[in-house]
Amino acid sequence: MRLRTRALEVVENVRDSYWVLPxxxxxxxxxxxxxxxxxxxxxxxxxLGRYEWFYGSRPAGARQILATIAGSTITVAGVxxxxxxxxxxxxxxxxxxxxxxxxxxxxxxQATLGVFVGTFLYCLVVLxxxxxxxxxxxxxxxxxxxxxxxxxxxxxxxxxxSISVLIYFVHHVTSAIHINNVxxxxxxxxxxxxxxxxxxxxxxxxxxxxxxxxxxxxxxxDRTGYIEAIDEGALLDLACRHDIVLQLARxxxxxxxxxxxxxxxxxxxxxxPAISKSCNAAFVIGGRRTALQDLRFGxxxxxxxxxxxxxxxxxxxxxxxxxxDWLGAALSEIGxxxxxxxxxxxxxGEVRVVLRVLGFEDYxxxxxxxxxxxxxxxxxxxxxxxxxxxxxxxxxxxxxxxxLVLEEMRELRERAEQ
Numbered sequence: 001m002r003l004r005t006r007a008l009e010v011v012e013n014v015r016d017s018y019w020v021l022p023x024x025x026x027x028x029x030x031x032x033x034x035x036x037x038x039x040x041x042x043x044x045x046x047x048l049g050r051y052e053w054f055y056g057s058r059p060a061g062a063r064q065i066l067a068t069i070a071g072s073t074i075t076v077a078g079v080x081x082x083x084x085x086x087x088x089x090x091x092x093x094x095x096x097x098x099x100x101x102x103x104x105x106x107x108x109x110q111a112t113l114g115v116f117v118g119t120f121l122y123c124l125v126v127l128x129x130x131x132x133x134x135x136x137x138x139x140x141x142x143x144x145x146x147x148x149x150x151x152x153x154x155x156x157x158x159x160x161x162s163i164s165v166l167i168y169f170v171h172h173v174t175s176a177i178h179i180n181n182v183x184x185x186x187x188x189x190x191x192x193x194x195x196x197x198x199x200x201x202x203x204x205x206x207x208x209x210x211x212x213x214x215x216x217x218x219x220x221x222d223r224t225g226y227i228e229a230i231d232e233g234a235l236l237d238l239a240c241r242h243d244i245v246l247q248l249a250r251x252x253x254x255x256x257x258x259x260x261x262x263x264x265x266x267x268x269x270x271x272x273p274a275i276s277k278s279c280n281a282a283f284v285i286g287g288r289r290t291a292l293q294d295l296r297f298g299x300x301x302x303x304x305x306x307x308x309x310x311x312x313x314x315x316x317x318x319x320x321x322x323x324x325d326w327l328g329a330a331l332s333e334i335g336x337x338x339x340x341x342x343x344x345x346x347x348x349g350e351v352r353v354v355l356r357v358l359g360f361e362d363y364x365x366x367x368x369x370x371x372x373x374x375x376x377x378x379x380x381x382x383x384x385x386x387x388x389x390x391x392x393x394x395x396x397x398x399x400x401x402x403x404l405v406l407e408e409m410r411e412l413r414e415r416a417e418q
Contacts, residue, residue: 020117029118033125040148059132070123079115176385187326190298218261229284239352247354328388376415
């Protein structure tokens with residue numbers, strides 16, 4: 001069980017890390033340099049006469065070329081990324097610190113750094129193998145002069161690739177830190193996560209709830225942090241194996257203190273320590289919230305950007321309007337889904353795991369409820385919010401959902417009048 005939750009945690013950490021992909025590409029450049037040098041040593045330089053267009057290099061010239069490529073790539077990498085981090089840090093200070101996290105998670109940024117470092121290491125590996133005629137004398141143990149011509153051609157190809165990646169990187173970063181593109185990226189991911197969640201976890205048991213029994217015993221958290229993910233399959237296996245019912249007291253995205261209840265076990269006449277340990281192993285708890293299983297994370301990102309945009313120091317209602325558009329789209333998607341499943345059944349159809357689910361009302365409060373105090377002060381954003389909520393209400397099938405949206409609109413008008 002612990003292996004499954006550990007795998008979820010490792011995958012999420014790899015996605016958030018800025019060193020894994022660059023490290024892999026750097027090692028690939030190092031390994032490629034060794035491989036091509038060995039190939040050059042095996043083939044020799046007799047084959048050069050068969051290809052008139054392929055000119056060989058002398059040791060001094062080869063060293064100069066490799067030193068130039070290596071020095072240029074590592075210098076450009078340092079300068080470009082320093083300037084870029086300064087720009088992203090400034091933008092994150094204005095629109096929220098999560099903008100820096102999005103930059104770190106971006107695969108294009110990671111690959112760019114990896115190509116530069118990989119080219120640098122490739123050139124270093126090849127550079128140390130070059131020997132001139134003077135260095136290949138009697139004192140060199142009988143070794144002959146050596147210039148890896150194929151490796152030199154590879155270094156030039158990597159230099160061209162690095163220049164191409166640099167051009168792409170400049171365009172990509174300037175586009176990535178544009179706030180409208182940031183908002184659109186967050187919004188698209190949020191809508192995609194809602195649709196995926198609807199395909200895999202909606203409408204199986206509606207709003208089923210199992211009332212807690214008098215002999216239920218709590219399972220307490222063994223560490224402090226944010227719940228990033230819950231392995232529901234592991235909890236189901238555990239409940240079926242011990243013939244118990246597990247009722248969750250927390251959901252992904254919640255902050256839990258060590259010693260506070262995570263879930264309850266029914267019946268709980270005698271709590272086996274192994275059950276408590278296995279239940280804790282099914283929870284991935286880290287130092288920050290993630291979007292792995294938490295739809296509210298994307299909603300809160302958009303709310304944070306909109307709230308900062310409407311602050312007196314920024315005063316950018318059009319950025320807030322872009323966030324409101326995506327929040328309305330996400331809320332419309334949630335309103336079209338069937339009620340979330342509230343329990344997981346065993347093989348015989350019995351309830352084994354009772355989930356702590358979020359309904360339409362919760363997402364409405366997370367999105368427009370949190371944003372209402374900021375929107376009420378700005379006429380442009382308030383008008384756009386009311387129009388967006390009106391459009392959301394018009395597309396809802398549930399009368400209860402429509403009533404909740406209209407109630408939110410009424411509260412916004414009253415707050416604006418006050």
